[in-house]
Amino acid sequence: MKRVLPGFGLSLGFTLAYLSLLILLPLSGLIFKASALTLDQFWAVATGERAMAAYRVTFGASLLAALINAFFGLVVAWILVRYPFPGKRLVDSLVDLPFALPTSVAGITLATLYAGNGWIGRHLEPLGLKVAFTPLGIVVALTFISLPFVVRTLQPVIEDIEPEVEEAAATLGASRWQTFVRVLLPGIFPALLTGFTLAFSRAVGEYGSVIFIAGNMPLISEITPLLIISKLEQYDVVGATALACVMLAISFAMLLAVNGLQWWAANRHHGKERVSI
Amino acid sequence: MSRSIRNVLSGLLASAFVAGALPAFAQGSLLNVSYDVARDFYKDYNPLFQKYWKDKSGESIELKQSHAGSSKQVRAVADGLEADVVTMNQASDVDFLVEKGLVVKDYAKKFPTNASPYTSTMVFIVRKGNPKGLQDWSDLVKPGVQVILPHPKNTGNGRYSYLAAWGYALKQPGGSDKTAQEFVGKLLKNAPLFASGGRDATTTFMQRRIGDVLVSFESEAELIAKEFGKGEFDVVYPSLSILTEFPVAIVEKVVDKKGTRKQAQAYLEYLWSKEGQENAAQNYLRPRDAELLKKYATQFPAIKTFTVDDVFGGWARAFPVHFKDGGTFDQIYQSK
Numbered sequence: 001m002k003r004v005l006p007g008f009g010l011s012l013g014f015t016l017a018y019l020s021l022l023i024l025l026p027l028s029g030l031i032f033k034a035s036a037l038t039l040d041q042f043w044a045v046a047t048g049e050r051a052m053a054a055y056r057v058t059f060g061a062s063l064l065a066a067l068i069n070a071f072f073g074l075v076v077a078w079i080l081v082r083y084p085f086p087g088k089r090l091v092d093s094l095v096d097l098p099f100a101l102p103t104s105v106a107g108i109t110l111a112t113l114y115a116g117n118g119w120i121g122r123h124l125e126p127l128g129l130k131v132a133f134t135p136l137g138i139v140v141a142l143t144f145i146s147l148p149f150v151v152r153t154l155q156p157v158i159e160d161i162e163p164e165v166e167e168a169a170a171t172l173g174a175s176r177w178q179t180f181v182r183v184l185l186p187g188i189f190p191a192l193l194t195g196f197t198l199a200f201s202r203a204v205g206e207y208g209s210v211i212f213i214a215g216n217m218p219l220i221s222e223i224t225p226l227l228i229i230s231k232l233e234q235y236d237v238v239g240a241t242a243l244a245c246v247m248l249a250i251s252f253a254m255l256l257a258v259n260g261l262q263w264w265a266a267n268r269h270h271g272k273e274r275v276s277i
Numbered sequence: 278m279s280r281s282i283r284n285v286l287s288g289l290l291a292s293a294f295v296a297g298a299l300p301a302f303a304q305g306s307l308l309n310v311s312y313d314v315a316r317d318f319y320k321d322y323n324p325l326f327q328k329y330w331k332d333k334s335g336e337s338i339e340l341k342q343s344h345a346g347s348s349k350q351v352r353a354v355a356d357g358l359e360a361d362v363v364t365m366n367q368a369s370d371v372d373f374l375v376e377k378g379l380v381v382k383d384y385a386k387k388f389p390t391n392a393s394p395y396t397s398t399m400v401f402i403v404r405k406g407n408p409k410g411l412q413d414w415s416d417l418v419k420p421g422v423q424v425i426l427p428h429p430k431n432t433g434n435g436r437y438s439y440l441a442a443w444g445y446a447l448k449q450p451g452g453s454d455k456t457a458q459e460f461v462g463k464l465l466k467n468a469p470l471f472a473s474g475g476r477d478a479t480t481t482f483m484q485r486r487i488g489d490v491l492v493s494f495e496s497e498a499e500l501i502a503k504e505f506g507k508g509e510f511d512v513v514y515p516s517l518s519i520l521t522e523f524p525v526a527i528v529e530k531v532v533d534k535k536g537t538r539k540q541a542q543a544y545l546e547y548l549w550s551k552e553g554q555e556n557a558a559q560n561y562l563r564p565r566d567a568e569l570l571k572k573y574a575t576q577f578p579a580i581k582t583f584t585v586d587d588v589f590g591g592w593a594r595a596f597p598v599h600f601k602d603g604g605t606f607d608q609i610y611q612s613k
Contacts, residue, residue: 013426024566040538045602049611050607050611087575094347108477108480111481111485112480112484112485115481115485115486115487116485116486116487117485118485133469133487135472169299173330180364211473212473214470215469215470216428216470216472216473217468217470217471219609219610220609221470226431230428230430231602232352233348233374233430233431233432233600234596234600234601234602235348235352236601236602239602248311260541
C-alpha cells in the first residue's frame with residue numbers, strides 16, 4: 001500500500017534514536033552500574049528485610065491507589081463527558097492540578113490536612129482512622145498524584161461512544177446493567193487498563209509527595225525510593241542502582257502483564273464480533 | 278566610512294583593554310556550595326566579606342551561593358560542579374570530597390578550631406510549660422512520650438540527634454555500646470514518624486502538633502520562635518549534648534584551575550574575624566570567639582557537650598558504625 005505521507009525510513013530512524021537516547025541509554029547505564037556488584041552482593045541488597053518490606057509498601061500502595069483511581073476516575077470521566085453542569089470547565093481543569101503541582105507541595109498539604117489536627121484528620125482520628133504518617137497516608141498521596149492519568153485516558157474514548165448506542169441497547173431490551181457491562185464496558189476497557197497502568201507506574205516511582213506523609217518508619221512505611229535515597233546518602237551509588245534495577249524489573253513485568261491483558265481483551269472482543277455477525 | 282573604522286578601532290581597543298583587565302575580574306568570583314539551612318547565614322556574610330575584600334585588595338568579588346541537602350551538594354561537586362569552597366554541616370560530607378581527591382586530607386587543620394567557624398548543639402523543643410516535665414535524654418525514652426526527629430539515617434540533623442542520645446547513654450554510669458544501643462532503640466520506639474528533614478520535623482511538631490518533644494539544633498529554636506511565636510514552646514537544654522561542627526574547606530582542583538586560591542582562602546578565613554563571628558551569633562550559631570560567646574551569653578546558655586571526635590573517633594568511624602546499611606540504626610530495626 002502506498003502511504004500518503006513519505007518518510008517512513010527517516011521517522012523510524014528518528015524514533016529509534018530518540019528512544020535510545022532518552023530511555024535506553026540511561027537505563028543501560030543503570031544496569032551497567034549495578035553490574036559492579038557480584039550476584040551474591042546484588043541478591044543481598046535486593047532481598048534485604050527492609051528492601052522487601054519497602055517493595056511491599058511501594059507496590060501495594062501503588063496498586064491500591066491505581067485501583068481506587070480506576071473506579072473513581074471512570075466515574076469522573078463519565079460525568080465530565082456525558083453531563084452538562086455549571087462549572088464543568090472548572091472541574092475539568094481541576095483534574096490536571098496533580099500534574100502541575102510540585103509533588104512536595106502536594107505531600108506537605110496532604111500531611112497537614114490528614115494530620116490529627118488537620119481539617120480532615122480531626123474527623124477521622126476519633127473514628128480510629130489514622131491517615132497521615134501511616135501506610136494509608138501513602139495510598140492517599142499516590143491516589144492524589146495519579147488521578148489525572150485515568151481521567152485523561154478515558155475522556156476521549158467515552159467521547160467516541162455515541163449516546164445512540166445506549167439508546168439502541170435499551171430499545172433492544174437490555175437492562176441498564178447489561179447496557180453498561182455488555183455494550184459500554186468493552187469499548188472503555190482497553191483505555192481503562194491503559195489509564196490504570198499509567199497511574200500505577202507513576203505511583204511506583206513517586207517520591208516527593210510520599211515522604212512528607214508516610215512517616216518513613218523502617219519496615220512499616222518506608223517506600224523503595226526512600227531506601228534508594230538512603231543508599232545515596234551513604235554514597236552507596238551501586239547499592240542504590242541495585243534497588244532501582246529491582247523496581248525496574250518488577251514494573252516492567254507488571255506493565256508487560258497489563259499489555260498482555262489488554263491484547264487479550266481486544267482479541268476476545270473481536271472474536272465475539274465475528275460470531276455475532 | 279572613517280567614522281565606522283574609528284568605531285571598530287575603538288571597539289577593538291576597548292575589548293583589548295577589557296581583555297587585559299578581565300583576568301583580575303574573572304578571578305573575583307567564588308562559588309560557595311553549602312548545606313540547606315546555611316542560606317540565611319551566608320546571605321548576611323557575603324556582603325560583609327565583599328566589603329572587606331574591596332577595602333583590602335581593591336577587588337570587587339562576586340559571590341555565588343548554592344544550597345541544598347549537604348550530601349546532594351557534595352555529590353554535585355564530586356561530579357564537577359565548580360565550587361571554590363564547600364561549607365558543610367558534617368565532616369562526613371567533606372570526607373567524601375577528600376576521598377575523591379578534591380579536598381586535602383588534613384582540611385580540618387587548614388583553618389582554626391577544626392575548620393568549623395561556628396558550632397551548635399542539639400536541644401529539646403517542648404510544648405509551652407513543659408507539661409510532660411522533660412528535662413534530659415533519659416526522659417525521652419519513658420513510655421508514652423512522643424519524640425519527633427528527622428530521619429536518623431538519611432538526614433544530617435537526624436544523625437546528630439542519634440549520636441547525641443548515644444553519647445549521653447554511653448557517659449552514664451555503667452554505660453557501654455550495648456546499653457547505648459538499647460537506650461537509643463527505646464528512644465526511637467517513641468518516635469511516631471521520621472520526618473524527611475529538619476524543617477519538616479519542625480512543621481510536624483509545631484503546626485501539626487504531633488509529639489511531646491522535638492529534637493533540633495539550638496539554632497533552629499530561634500527560627501521557630503520567629504515563625505510560630507515565642508509563647509508556643511519552651512527550649513530545654515539536656516545535661517549533656519553533642520557539639521555540632523560545620524566544617525569548611527577549599528576545593529583544591531577548582532581554585533587551581535580558576536586561579537582563585539587567594540580569594541577562597543580569604544573568604545573562609547574571614548569567617549573567624551570579629552565580623553564573621555558576630556554574624557554567626559546573630560544567626561543563632563555559637564561563635565568560636567570566647568568574648569562574643571560571653572556577649573551573647575543569654576542566647577547561648579552554658580551546656581556540657583562532647584564532639585563526634587571525642588566519643589565516636591570522628592565521622593569517618595561513626596558513619597559506617599551507625600548509619601551505613603547494617604549499622605546500629607539498622608540493627609535496632611532488624612532485631613525484631
